[in-house]
Amino acid sequence: MAKGKINKVVLAYSGGLDTSVILRWLQENYGCEVVTFTADIGQGEEVEPARAKATAAGVKEIHIDDLREEFVRDFVFPMLRANALYEGEYKLGTSIARPLIAKRLVEIAVATGADAISHGATGKGNDQVRFELTAYALKPDIQIIAPWREWDLLSREKLLAYAETHGIPVEMKRDGTKSPYSMDANLLHISYEGYDLEDPWVEPGPDMWRWTVAPEQAPDRPTEITLSFAGGDCVAVDGKTLSPADLLAELNRIGGANGIGRDDIVENRFVGMKSRGCYETPGGTILLKAHRAMESLTLDREAAHLKDELMPRYASLVYNGFWYSPERLMLQAAIDQTQSVVNGEVRLKLYKGNVLVVGRRSPTDSLFDASIATFEEDAGAYNQGDATGFIRLNALRLRVAGRKRG
Known part of the structure; x- marks a missing residue:
């Protein structure tokens, strides 16, 4: 230029x-x-x-x-x-x-x-x-x-x-030192790159992390929370409705106190090189686990599986900077169309770096039918004999190929 x-x-x-x-x-x-x-x-x-x-x-x-x-x-x-x-x-x-x-x-x-x-x-x-x-x-x-x-x-x-x-003032940290890492933070995460992380074999020092306690130092008793979802978005924590930013900040606080959300990753940058980075994403880690649990109850099987097939492409588009591309917008429209039924509550236990789903319910949109799924007598809700033809039809091509090999 x-x-x-x-x-x-x-x-x-x-x-x-x-x-x-x-x-x-x-x-x-x-x-x-x-x-x-x-x-x-x-x-x-x-x-x-x-x-x-x-x-x-x-x-x-x-x-x-x-x-x-x-x-x-x-x-x-x-x-x-x-x-x-x-x-x-x-x-x-x-x-x-x-x-x-x-x-x-x-x-x-x-x-x-x-x-x-x-x-x-x-x-x-x-x-x-x-x-x-x-x-x-x-x-x-x-x-x-x-x-x-x-x-x-x-x-x-x-x-x-x-x-x-040029007389440009450069501020150091209050204790006169500066973190040796290249860091980026927002409400979703904080990242660390550079310095000793440039050797993928070196374990990050305990003083690097800012948002989360070490999992082994987290409380010895689990923290239980309930998240409420409406239209695929989390809207409340333990029954308290919060704005999106306040909700994520609250989950960052709760998750960080329980050692949730530390990641150490070698990733492939779009420009062609591999890069090692460490990340703290406590609230995002909780939300991903809870959202999947809510979808497991409310999404049709094939819609859920198709979402999972599309997700890696969607993630690459975000990673590579194509947020405003026609293909990301198209994928978003398809994804959002599935979310109208993702309503209900998920109960979680947070324990020493782990997010454990211990309950989920959706009074309006659950596709789970206990009368069909039960291991007890189902009073005719499901005819187990139907499975014979289902299996034989799916086995047809395998049997034909087996005969050719035999």
Whole structure:
């Protein structure tokens, strides 16, 4: 992109080292006005300090938006309806936040008359893809500045040197140290990458985890909770109706206290490399288990099995940044059509890192018929003799093939 043709750019800004350097770099290299956007999606840290930092850097238009409810309601919950897991393990906590941030970036760019948007994702990761695919889907002619693909500040040491040269304040943690890990947090999860995790054989240290107690240090007695579902979404905990964001925060608290939701994964990034990451997703882990239990009672067998066949594709679309693609929207419509019957309650026990389903009921939509499933006499509800023909018909091709081999 030719420098000097950008008059105004909207930057996804956290106030940390990377985006503080990017802010000054954009001003210096593009000679443009920078509008900052900071999203509160439940990262657990105050976002207001970003306002002071942006003001000190000469930013005139500063946007700080509380997106927690929208994040859980319109992004996390639809994904949970799909029971989405990437490569069978990753609960997509970072992936699902990026389309919302990018969507808001584009909205602010339109509202402020900006020529471009900018982000701090590196050229090695997935986030650059997620941000930019979303932006192009929503505004096809948007211009995007990705400093990590343009500059030579490719290490923390170079970033710190740039910050010192340009008088950019860099805050450390209160105890004078900074976590060595690359971390990302929102209401669904917190992730850890880099440092000693770059050796897949090394076990993470106990001091790395922030949200969850170690399972072996969790309470010796299980915590029992009941979750209520309506239309496929969890709406209440122990009979108390909560907003989507408050509900997820409450389950994070309960799950974290019981050592729920730790994952250590080597995953395949979209850009081609393998990456090792550790994740804490206490509330999401609970919700996935409970949602599946609710569906087991209320969904037709073939609908449930088809959902399971579609889920890996859905999860890959989310992971790779195709939230606004026609195929993800098509899959979502099909998934959501099944959820009208996913109503009822699930009772769980949380115990030392485990989520145990101990009960489920749906007075209106349960397909479980005790009169048919019983091991006792069923008074003719099911004719066991019918199984003879069923088995022989299904065995026909096997018998034909067996005769040929014999």
